[in-house]
Amino acid sequence: MAMENNPAWPSWLPIRSELADLKPYGAPQISGVRALNTNENPYDLPKKVVAEMLEALPQVLANLNRYPDRDAVALREALAKYLSKSAGAVFGSRNIWAANGSNEILQTLMLACGGRGALGFTPSYSVHPLIAKATGTNWISGDREASFNIDIKKSIKMISEKEPGITFITTPNNPTGTSTPYADLEELAIACSEVKGLLVVDEAYAEFSQEKSAVNLIAQYPNVVVVRTMSKAFAFAGARVGYAVCNEAVVDAMLVTRLPYHLSSTTQALALVALDNSKALLAEVDALIAERDRVAAQLTKLGFEVSPSSANFLLFSGFKGDSKTAWESLVAAGILVRDVGLSGYLRVTIGLPSENDEFLTAIAALRS
Numbered sequence: 001m002a003m004e005n006n007p008a009w010p011s012w013l014p015i016r017s018e019l020a021d022l023k024p025y026g027a028p029q030i031s032g033v034r035a036l037n038t039n040e041n042p043y044d045l046p047k048k049v050v051a052e053m054l055e056a057l058p059q060v061l062a063n064l065n066r067y068p069d070r071d072a073v074a075l076r077e078a079l080a081k082y083l084s085k086s087a088g089a090v091f092g093s094r095n096i097w098a099a100n101g102s103n104e105i106l107q108t109l110m111l112a113c114g115g116r117g118a119l120g121f122t123p124s125y126s127v128h129p130l131i132a133k134a135t136g137t138n139w140i141s142g143d144r145e146a147s148f149n150i151d152i153k154k155s156i157k158m159i160s161e162k163e164p165g166i167t168f169i170t171t172p173n174n175p176t177g178t179s180t181p182y183a184d185l186e187e188l189a190i191a192c193s194e195v196k197g198l199l200v201v202d203e204a205y206a207e208f209s210q211e212k213s214a215v216n217l218i219a220q221y222p223n224v225v226v227v228r229t230m231s232k233a234f235a236f237a238g239a240r241v242g243y244a245v246c247n248e249a250v251v252d253a254m255l256v257t258r259l260p261y262h263l264s265s266t267t268q269a270l271a272l273v274a275l276d277n278s279k280a281l282l283a284e285v286d287a288l289i290a291e292r293d294r295v296a297a298q299l300t301k302l303g304f305e306v307s308p309s310s311a312n313f314l315l316f317s318g319f320k321g322d323s324k325t326a327w328e329s330l331v332a333a334g335i336l337v338r339d340v341g342l343s344g345y346l347r348v349t350i351g352l353p354s355e356n357d358e359f360l361t362a363i364a365a366l367r368s
Ligand SMILES: Cc1ncc(COP(=O)(O)O)c(C=O)c1O
Pocket: 038, 039, 100, 101, 102, 103, 104, 125, 170, 174, 202, 204, 228, 229, 230, 231, 237, 240, 241, 242
C-alpha cells in the first residue's frame, strides 16, 4: 500500500501505489536571479509580434463561450507548413498533432502506444520516465557511453531483446547537448520497426542543431515519430505549444488518448500568429548558437570540461565540491543553473550575453 511505502502521503489518499515514491517535476522557479535553468529563449517576443497577437485576441475572447477547434486543424496546417519549409520534408496537417507543450504530446503518445513499455538511454530528459510511470508504461533504462553518445550496436540489441512499444532518442540530448547522427537514427528506426515499435525522436532543440532532422525518415519508416516544441528556439514557452510529426496512423492513435478540447482557443490563435512570424521569433537562434560556442570556449579556457552541445545549453564539470554545493554557490551569486542529478555536472542555459558574462564570472570563482 502507498502509505506503507512512503509516509509522505496521508493514509486517506488513494494515490496509486506505483506513483507513491515519485517526485513531481520541479525545476526551481526563483525570483530575482538569472534564470539559466530551463532552456528557454532569453529574448522577449518582438513588439510587432505582440501587437499582432493583441489584434487577434478580441475575436477569440468574444468566442470563449464556445469550445476550441478540437482538432486544431488551422494550427496543424501552419505547423506542417513551417516544418515543410524548415526541415526538408513535405507534410500536411494529417501528419501533425499539436498539444500543450511537447510534454503533453509525450503523454498522449505513451497512453496510446506504451503498452509494451518504453525504452530510453540515460542520462536524458527526465520527464520521459516520469510520464512513463504516470501512464502505467513500463520504463526500460538503457545507458549512454561516457561521452554521452549512444552505442548503436548495443542499443539495437536492447531493442530486439526488450521489444519496447516506444524507444526514445532525444537529439540534441537534454541534459548533455550531444546529438545522434541521422544515419544512427535510421538504424534505430529499422531496429524498432523489426519489433513493431515506435522510434520517438525528441527534437525539442532541433533548431539549434546542424544535424539533419529525423522528420526526413518518416516517409520511409512510418514508425518514426518526431516530437518538437515551440518552447525553446521559438521563444514561446509560456504559451505551451508542442507538436508531433508522424504518420497519419500515429495521429489517429493519439486522437483516442488526447483529452477533448485540450488546446484552448487562445493558445491556438496565439500560436497561429507566432507561426506567421516564425522568422522574427527565430531571429535570435544564430546569436544563441554563437553565444553557446563563446561560453563553451570560455568555460574550457577556465579549465572546465564541457560536453559538445548542439542545443542552447551546456553541461559542464570541473567545479569545487559536489553539484549541489556548486549550484547553491551560484544561486547565492544570483545565477540559477540546473543540477540535473548527474554527479559532478551542472547544466547552464545560454542566456543574454550579459547574463552569460555574469555566469562566467560566478563560475570562475568555483573552479576546482
Ligand atoms: C528534451 C525535451 N523534450 C521536451 C521538453 C518539453 O518541452 P515543452 O513541454 O515545453 O514543449 C523539454 C523541455 O525542457 C525537453 O528538454
